[in-house]
Amino acid sequence: MxxxxxxxxxxxxxxxxxxxxxxxxxxxxxxxxxxxxxxxxxxxxxxxxxxxxxxxxxxxxxxxxxxxxxxxxxxxxxxxxxxxxxxxxxxxxxxxxxxxxxxxxxxxxxxxDLPPVEGLVERWGRSVFHCPYCHGYELDQGRIGVIATGPMSLHQALLIPEWGTVTLLANGAIRPDAAQHAELAARGVAIEEEPIAGLEGHADVRLADGRLLPFAGLFTATxxxxxxxxxxxxxxxxxxxxxxxxxxxxxxxxxxxxxxxxxxxxxxxxxxxxxxxxxxxxxxxxxxxxxxx
Structure with a gap:
């Protein structure tokens, strides 16, 4: 036919x-x-x-x-x-x-193309997301982590405080300059420089130094x-x-x-x-x- x-x-x-x-x-x-x-x-x-x-x-x-x-x-x-x-x-x-x-x-x-973070693939679409308009409201203004992958992650971190308290997890992917640090601080975004060892639980981030950061959800710019x-x-x-x-x-x-x-x-x-x-x-x-x- x-x-x-x-x-x-x-x-x-x-x-x-x-x-x-x-x-x-x-x-x-x-x-x-x-x-x-x-x-x-x-x-x-x-x-x-x-x-x-x-x-x-x-x-x-x-x-x-x-x-x-x-x-x-x-x-x-x-x-x-x-x-x-x-x-x-x-x-x-x-x-x-x-x-x-x-x-x-x-x-x-x-x-x-997901960032190579242990445990992320299993949580993709469930507690790790790309779009805050699609999934941010359900996080109920809780703690939100943004896993950096590149320049777009800065934009993502600046946007997402509408939906909760944000920590930008640099993970070696970005190094914000002084102006970007100031912009992030003005939006109340914390920056964590320690590399990520892996994800645990629902949306908890284990850092390379052993600390565990609990989050209501995570975002990343794929x-x-x-x-x-x-x-x-x-x-x-x-x-x-x-x-x-x-x-x-x-x-x-x-x-x-x-x-x-x-x-x-x-x-x-x-x-x-x-x-x-x-x-x-x-x-x-x-x-x-x-x-x-």
Missing amino acids: HHDVIVVGGSYAGMAAALQLLRARRTVLVIDAGLRRNRFAEESHGFLGQDGADPADVACGARDQLMRYPTLTWVDGLAEQAGGERDAFTVGTADGAAHAGRRLLFATGVAD RTAPATPIAERLGCALEETPFGSQIRTDASKETSVPGAFACGDAARAPHSVSLAVGDGAWAGAQLHRSLVF
Whole structure:
């Protein structure tokens, strides 16, 4: 079957885009590997109408709604290769299948490059977070640690006192100068220079000198990149942002490859469920326009 649009990635942005196209009665193929970025979190916050919901329930409910449209085809699998050109794209999946479509949409999401701190991976999305708007309120104005990874950590530490009492854990990743020290002090942010030995308990930080610092939660500024290289393999240009690399798009969400579009975390920053859904809805409408005009 030759689809109007192939959507690579069936999480929030991809489904939001697909919904606009399905409601325009276009044929849409969604290929999804089932690895949502927020799969480790038990609750999703800041998304109007779904605040506090289990993100898995939000995603499953959205998929159920999409499946009511007869022009949708959904494939559970990993898209590995994309080729062709506008009106004649092909996408190959890990099982050897090949799918044809007039347009492509990359909604692959991103992968987080986590700092190499012992115990952090196990707590990611549960007591260690990247977005205070998504998880800060639930820390109830408690003690919050910011694990530094680079220059963005200073911005993060200056922002987060809205949600609690903050300690910036430099961990050898940053050395604030005198002006930055003054700026942090003005916001009430303490600085801990001792390296981190590892994380314990819920969100406790064991320092190299043996001290244990208890926190209600921890934040860290990860570097991100598209979760798979499929867009880059097609020839889509990437660009650098303060958060990491992303697929470069124009105002209509079209990439550097004509007929191939991108949306969601893989193609915009900063990142949240709300922003991904909005970006996907816009991309879906622009994809439809590209098919008409």
